[in-house]
Amino acid sequence: MRKEHRxxxxxxxxxxxxxSVATASRALSGKGRVSAETREKIRRKADELGYRANIHARxxxxxxxxxxxxxxxxxxxxxxDYFMSEVMLGANDATAKRNMHLLVNPISNSDDQPMEFYTxxxxxxxxxxxxxxxxxxxxxNLLEIAAGGNIPSIAIGDTxxxxxxxxxxxxxxxxxxAGDYFRKSGRGNPAYVGGFMDGLKxxxxxxxxxxxxxxxFQDLGGASFEDGKDSFGxxxxxxxxxxxxxxxxxxxxxxxxxxxxxxxxxxPGDIAVIGFDDIQAAAYHSPAxxxxxxxxxxIGETAANVLLDLIEGRSTRTETVxxxxxxxxxxx
Amino acid sequence: MRKEHRxxxxxxxxxxxxxSVATASRALSGKGRVSAETREKIRRKADELGYRANIHARxxxxxxxxxxxxxxxxxxxxxxDYFMSEVMLGANDATAKRNMHLLVNPISNSDDQPMEFYTxxxxxxxxxxxxxxxxxxxxxNLLEIAAGGNIPSIAIGDTxxxxxxxxxxxxxxxxxxAGDYFRKSGRGNPAYVGGFMDGLKxxxxxxxxxxxxxxxFQDLGGASFEDGKDSFGxxxxxxxxxxxxxxxxxxxxxxxxxxxxxxxxxxPGDIAVIGFDDIQAAAYHSPAxxxxxxxxxxIGETAANVLLDLIEGRSTRTETVxxxxxxxxxxx
DNA sequence: TTGTAGGCGTTATCAG
DNA sequence: CTGATAACGCCTACAA
Numbered sequence: 001m002r003k004e005h006r007x008x009x010x011x012x013x014x015x016x017x018x019x020s021v022a023t024a025s026r027a028l029s030g031k032g033r034v035s036a037e038t039r040e041k042i043r044r045k046a047d048e049l050g051y052r053a054n055i056h057a058r059x060x061x062x063x064x065x066x067x068x069x070x071x072x073x074x075x076x077x078x079x080x081d082y083f084m085s086e087v088m089l090g091a092n093d094a095t096a097k098r099n100m101h102l103l104v105n106p107i108s109n110s111d112d113q114p115m116e117f118y119t120x121x122x123x124x125x126x127x128x129x130x131x132x133x134x135x136x137x138x139x140x141n142l143l144e145i146a147a148g149g150n151i152p153s154i155a156i157g158d159t160x161x162x163x164x165x166x167x168x169x170x171x172x173x174x175x176x177x178a179g180d181y182f183r184k185s186g187r188g189n190p191a192y193v194g195g196f197m198d199g200l201k202x203x204x205x206x207x208x209x210x211x212x213x214x215x216x217f218q219d220l221g222g223a224s225f226e227d228g229k230d231s232f233g234x235x236x237x238x239x240x241x242x243x244x245x246x247x248x249x250x251x252x253x254x255x256x257x258x259x260x261x262x263x264x265x266x267x268p269g270d271i272a273v274i275g276f277d278d279i280q281a282a283a284y285h286s287p288a289x290x291x292x293x294x295x296x297x298x299i300g301e302t303a304a305n306v307l308l309d310l311i312e313g314r315s316t317r318t319e320t321v322x323x324x325x326x327x328x329x330x331x332x
Numbered sequence: 333m334r335k336e337h338r339x340x341x342x343x344x345x346x347x348x349x350x351x352s353v354a355t356a357s358r359a360l361s362g363k364g365r366v367s368a369e370t371r372e373k374i375r376r377k378a379d380e381l382g383y384r385a386n387i388h389a390r391x392x393x394x395x396x397x398x399x400x401x402x403x404x405x406x407x408x409x410x411x412x413d414y415f416m417s418e419v420m421l422g423a424n425d426a427t428a429k430r431n432m433h434l435l436v437n438p439i440s441n442s443d444d445q446p447m448e449f450y451t452x453x454x455x456x457x458x459x460x461x462x463x464x465x466x467x468x469x470x471x472x473n474l475l476e477i478a479a480g481g482n483i484p485s486i487a488i489g490d491t492x493x494x495x496x497x498x499x500x501x502x503x504x505x506x507x508x509x510a511g512d513y514f515r516k517s518g519r520g521n522p523a524y525v526g527g528f529m530d531g532l533k534x535x536x537x538x539x540x541x542x543x544x545x546x547x548x549f550q551d552l553g554g555a556s557f558e559d560g561k562d563s564f565g566x567x568x569x570x571x572x573x574x575x576x577x578x579x580x581x582x583x584x585x586x587x588x589x590x591x592x593x594x595x596x597x598x599x600p601g602d603i604a605v606i607g608f609d610d611i612q613a614a615a616y617h618s619p620a621x622x623x624x625x626x627x628x629x630x631i632g633e634t635a636a637n638v639l640l641d642l643i644e645g646r647s648t649r650t651e652t653v654x655x656x657x658x659x660x661x662x663x664x
Numbered sequence: 665t666t667g668t669a670g671g672c673g674t675t676a677t678c679a680g
Numbered sequence: 681c682t683g684a685t686a687a688c689g690c691c692t693a694c695a696a
Binding site: 341342343353354357358361363364385386388389390391392393394 | 672673674675676677
């Protein structure tokens with residue numbers, strides 16, 4: 001039975017080499033002057049012994065961390081939000097590229113997790129900065145705490161709070177693109193289906209619709225596939241002439257199309273539908289979704305890069321906007 | 333201009349209260365005996381001052397970390413793998429529930445990131461354990477490094493390495509379920525489309541097919557939507573009578589269905605297709621995908637829980653298997 | 665160029 | 681029950 005293999009530390013390493021820890025530290029970090037000869041000697045030995053600087057000791061003395069937190073809201077328990085997944089992937093890639101790590105944190109409104117858990121996490125030094133996808137009071141809360149604790153942070157999406165860095169994506173313009181499209185393609189009876197929090201999309205939609213906006217029918221409810229499916233029935237009952245609809249997100253649109261199909265309606269023949277977000281699956285769908293591309297991956301990537309710049313003190317830019325674009329496919 | 337607000341530490345806190353740091357530490361951690369009175373006094377003050385124990389100092393002395401690494405392979409640059417996203421969500425929820433954080437790490441084969449980056453990360457104390465989704469040499473590599481460094485780890489999926497803890501999901505049985513289904517539903521000319529790494533699925537498929545297995549046509553290539561779309565043409569050219577196909581994953585199946593639709597074929601009328609994984613989007617698709625459910629969320633959840641048990645030393649179980657089940661929907 | 669020594673913020677041991 | 685004090689492993693003046 002051998003003794004538990006304690007990991008080698010810089011003291012052990014330097015002792016074996018007959019140099020001081022200071023020299024070893026300098027040789028390894030590359031900071032400070034060391035003769036090329038000893039540097040090589042030390043590095044070689046470190047490599048041979050598999051020495052790794054203990055990250056906690058290092059972070060303690062250097063007062064830093066290599067982790068970035070990514071906060072997002074997961075609405076349906078157990079089901080990932082694809083939009084979020086894509087944004088996260090972008091953030092993740094950008095973070096890794098700069099030798100940092102992404103720490104992901106789902107937050108729910110209801111929640112099992114007490115807010116204290118997040119507060120502590122945000123403020124105890126675990127992270128160097130935070131990316132928070134705005135969605136509700138909880139996310140604003142997080143941003144506030146970060147600001148109070150002098151933790152660099154960036155919001156993805158809009159927020160009422162001011163003074164916070166953010167990357168936004170012109171939801172209103174996105175809605176307008178859809179309205180424009182329907183108006184120009186000669187549709188006459190528009191409807192909007194979405195959640196309660198998508199005021200901007202709807203507002204833009206109405207604008208793009210022009211005079212048609214007066215006839216806009218709204219079905220405001222959830223944001224899930226089931227919601228979309230159910231919505232079709234309600235709309236067709238209340239506004240039977242509806243021939244074009246904008247859904248607040250792609251999954252909702254898929255549900256709506258399903259509802260239409262079940263009722264024997266053809267998309268886009270009888271009714272055209274435009275989704276929102278352009279998640280990957282939108283292109284896979286049948287009919288392939290015409291949708292408003294938000295550039296999900298790029299949003300995450302940008303947020304991470306801006307945040308990292310902020311942390312390194314070489315940026316001060318407050319808002320980065322990434323414009324939407326309409327992707328025409330089959331559903332409209 | 334005020335001096336940079338240095339964060340308050342336990343020394344400051346105890347000084348203000350006229351107690352020793354030792355007492356403060358005990359009061360805050362709840363370990364060791366402190367009079368109820370002083371404990372309250374200390375806690376109240378800590379709260380008032382917003383004191384938070386520095387995580388690095390704590391982890392240094394305690395030799396631990398509250399982070400779990402999640403390694404996964406992202407095949408298509410910029411596009412999230414939905415299967416992975418769902419597994420990750422499960423892992424994430426389970427981790428958070430136990431007051432730990434998930435550190436996600438995409439790894440590519442080609443890669444910009446040198447292996448050293450991961451090695452260091454794995455061994456320098458950042459993480460308490462690692463979950464790695466097996467896929468290729470890189471993932472085995474990671475598991476090996478973790479094992480060598482005495483870092484608790486768990487594999488999701490199969491691996492040739494032995495002695496590693498893992499959660500597996502009987503891919504062969506999954507394939508068999510599909511074969512069974514086609515055989516029993518009277519189909520006569522099966523095909524399999526998938527990547528090169530899915531030997532087990534194909535093997536099981538053949539088994540389930542029974543005598544039909546002799547006629548099995550294979551189209552082995554990529555795993556993307558485009559691959560599936562292209563595959564249809566190849567299969568119909570080489571084996572025109574094909575009337576049922578198993579695809580190695582759902583997105584591939586969607587692509588295949590798209591290819592079929594473009595060629596005027598009806599699914600499942602002319603050709604039935606079964607997918608694999610049962611990602612959320614499978615249910616949203618038209619036709620909704622009949623597929624092999626792997627229980628993605630549960631896989632991630634289980635892996636995280638087993639790993640955490642391992643870390644806490646209260647488990648020693650080596651393999652956890654989560655069986656697949658066929659979900660019948662519209663495509664077959 | 666190299667070594668000595670102090671300090672980063674905690675927790676744990678051991679006296680009092 | 682409470683208080684000194686020694687680690688934990690690293691980095692960095694400062695001195696040699």
